Amino acid sequence: MLKRIRPDKISGFIGHNKNLVANRELTVRTVCEKCNHGWMNLLEQANIPLLGPLIDDNPRFIDMPQQMTIAAWAIKTAMVLDSATARASSSSMFYTQEERIALKVSSSIPPRTTVTLARFLGSKDIGTSNTHIRVRGDMGAFPACITTFLLNCLVIQIVTLHPIAEYANRTIVIGSAEGPWDHLIVSCWPANGRTIYWPPVLALDFSDTALNFYKFADRFNLGRELPIPPKGGLGGFG
Numbered sequence: 001m002l003k004r005i006r007p008d009k010i011s012g013f014i015g016h017n018k019n020l021v022a023n024r025e026l027t028v029r030t031v032c033e034k035c036n037h038g039w040m041n042l043l044e045q046a047n048i049p050l051l052g053p054l055i056d057d058n059p060r061f062i063d064m065p066q067q068m069t070i071a072a073w074a075i076k077t078a079m080v081l082d083s084a085t086a087r088a089s090s091s092s093m094f095y096t097q098e099e100r101i102a103l104k105v106s107s108s109i110p111p112r113t114t115v116t117l118a119r120f121l122g123s124k125d126i127g128t129s130n131t132h133i134r135v136r137g138d139m140g141a142f143p144a145c146i147t148t149f150l151l152n153c154l155v156i157q158i159v160t161l162h163p164i165a166e167y168a169n170r171t172i173v174i175g176s177a178e179g180p181w182d183h184l185i186v187s188c189w190p191a192n193g194r195t196i197y198w199p200p201v202l203a204l205d206f207s208d209t210a211l212n213f214y215k216f217a218d219r220f221n222l223g224r225e226l227p228i229p230p231k232g233g234l235g236g237f238g
Helices: 037-055 064-085 097-106 213-217
Strands: 011-014 017-022 060-062 113-119 126-136 141-151 154-161 188-190 196-198
Touching: 037 060, 037 064, 060 064, 060 141, 064 097, 064 113, 064 126, 064 154, 064 188, 097 126, 126 213, 141 213, 154 213, 188 196
Parallel strands: none
Antiparallel strands: 011 017, 060 196, 113 154, 113 188, 126 141, 141 154
């Protein structure tokens, strides 16, 4: 990604590493084995020909196996970011050890997870947003994690829910702030058995409009369950 995007510098923060200014690359030691070997490296290599054209703003069709490969990379990267933003104990991480092992062993995406793709109008932009919220429903409250990546012209958003036992057989729809979200996203996971096309109709930017990237990243922060799925809406977490 750094080879394609070539940001001049990286600034901001990663987890509890505050006020960072790095020259293009920074290593945060948060995983227990070398990232450049083994299953993580294989997943990275498999995604280079898939994500590369999207990062470079080249339209393309994405079939179901490719959607699964992109989703596995997205959730892996969300898990790494989750570990970087966790506090001293692993109990503060959102994703569980069982979910991490399942991804490593069988590329299994955690249940109640969606991965959507969007487009960004800009260049040399790279960044992330990681938010933990509590979703309030009529059966109780439960945690959710929303992770959004900005990679030049590609935006990936991962949403995972950890519902309480009462929701075991119930489809959950999270309410969001108002916005043209249906025209901004392409659903990548769960794969619905058909080929998808990227980019979507509209694109995000940093302007002071409904298309603002930060508004998109924070759209679920209302933290409430919708009792009835909206027509043509955001979809449910079955």
